Amino acid sequence: MEKRDYYEVLEISKGAQDADIKKAYRKLAKKYHPDANPDNKAAEAKFKEVTEAYEVLSDEQKRAAYDRYGHSAFDQSGGAGGFGGFDADFDMNDIFGSVFGDIFGGGGRRRQSGPRPGADIRQTIQVTFEEAAFGCEKDIAVNASETCGTCHGNKAKPGTSPVSCSKCGGAGQIRVTQRTILGAMQSVQTCDACHGEGKIVKEPCSNCHGQGKIRVQKKVTVSIPAGIDHGQTLRVSGKGEVGDIGAPPGDLLITISIKPHQVLERRGNDVYMRMPVSFAQAALGAELSIPTLDGNVKFAIQPGTQTSTTFRLQGKGIPSIRNKKYRGDQYVEVYIVVPKNLTEKQKSILKEFEAETGDQTEESKKGWQNLFKKK
Ligand SMILES: [Zn+2]
Ligand SMILES: [Zn+2]
Structure with a gap:
């Protein structure tokens, strides 16, 4: 139309x-x-x-x-x-x-009747780099409501029971007729005697003060899957706040915070690190011992390895959260540590070395003399 x-x-x-x-x-x-x-x-x-x-x-x-x-x-x-x-x-x-204005007593908005489900609870937990990589189980303390064990949630003192609300006949809602500018109107309102519950508790349970629920600290064991990343959230079904009788509980939502690692840095499923080598190791070649998630791994660098050379250790990264069999790689960037505070003897050896090899940077600077020539 x-x-x-x-x-x-x-x-x-x-x-x-x-x-x-x-x-x-x-x-x-x-x-x-x-x-x-x-x-x-x-x-x-x-x-x-x-x-x-x-x-x-x-x-x-x-x-x-x-x-x-x-x-x-x-x-x-x-x-x-x-x-x-x-x-x-x-x-x-x-x-x-x-x-x-509010001529319909609540503007015609109807309170959702029936038992209400429990609310979700949100919590953050910290795990180590390795725990996130390979998964783990964590026991965490959760403050949540629980159905009162004394009244089993019906809010009444043991031996008594809630009675049906006489005002609404147990429906929780009442129809009211009002005179308004639009004439006589009927609308449905939440029953004010039982607050929509349809039942009235004459003698409240003393354990929960008539709430039907009590707050407790619960221990929840959370299984953290391998490969989970910082900021991701896990849903633990049914571990949130308890609902009304007949309604489901809420969920527990756990957001993961990963503690930074001393050496390794995560980028998706790959792991990056910077590996210091000495000038002599870089020049002569060496076998390095490289820390990885699987322990130290031997890796030989070639003679003449330059700073910023990056090599890849295949399959030493983080397992995929979807498929454990797939793992990312570890990238290792080499940097050369230049010696400081040399002794006289060390200085004289290096001077002798420099005289022997000549200026090794000349090759790299070839053609530079023409860079800023005056026209
Ligand atoms: Zn109770
Ligand atoms: Zn009522």
Whole structure:
């Protein structure tokens, strides 16, 4: 169905002032409100249409976008765009309530009835580099609610039981008829006698003070999979706050924080490190002992190895969290440690060495004399 022009819907002119828009909406919303037209689908559709039109035209920014682009201003699929769309699921009751005030006792908003599920609990745990790489089990302390063992969650003192609420007949909700500007209206409200629970506890359980739950510190064993990375979150199902009787508990959400390693640095599934070698080792070649997640590994560097030379130890990285058999690699970047605080003897050996080899940097600087030649 073609969307009607918002001004047309509200039966106002393009230049209408804010007060006129509000007045027009009041008139039409009153006429089409579902409570004034029970089981009338056409009226309900009209009510939605006028509310949507009012939602846009009563907002300065949205109205300007609408005046410029028409309905396509709010078209999520693109179109003339320029406005980025707005939430199509706006709350009619909020808009209606903001214009009419709370005439329906709760604005028509209905409290969700029935037992409520438990909330999730969020916690962060620290693990070492190795624990994250290979996985581990951790016992953690979680402060959570638990069903009261004395009343088993029904909130009543043992030997007594909750009685059905006489005001709502156990339904938790009551229908009220109110005289409003729209005439007599029926609306559903949460029962104030039992707060929507349908039951009343005459003698509360002393252990939980009638809450049905108590707070405890629980020990939860968490299995941390190999390959987990910093900032990732694990969901432990059912270890959150306890729910009402008949509703499921929440989950425990654990965010992983990895302690930095002294030598190794993680980049995805690969591991990086910088390996110091002496000038003599680099010049002569040497067998190095390189720390890896699997312990020290021997690796021979060639004579004449330069600083920043990087070599790869295949399969010495972090296992993939999806497939343990796949592991990343370890990259080792060599850097040469230049000796400091030389003794006289060491200096004289090095001078002799330099005289013997000549300036070894000459080869690398070939052609530099022409770099900044004057024109
Ligand atoms: Zn209790
Ligand atoms: Zn009640």
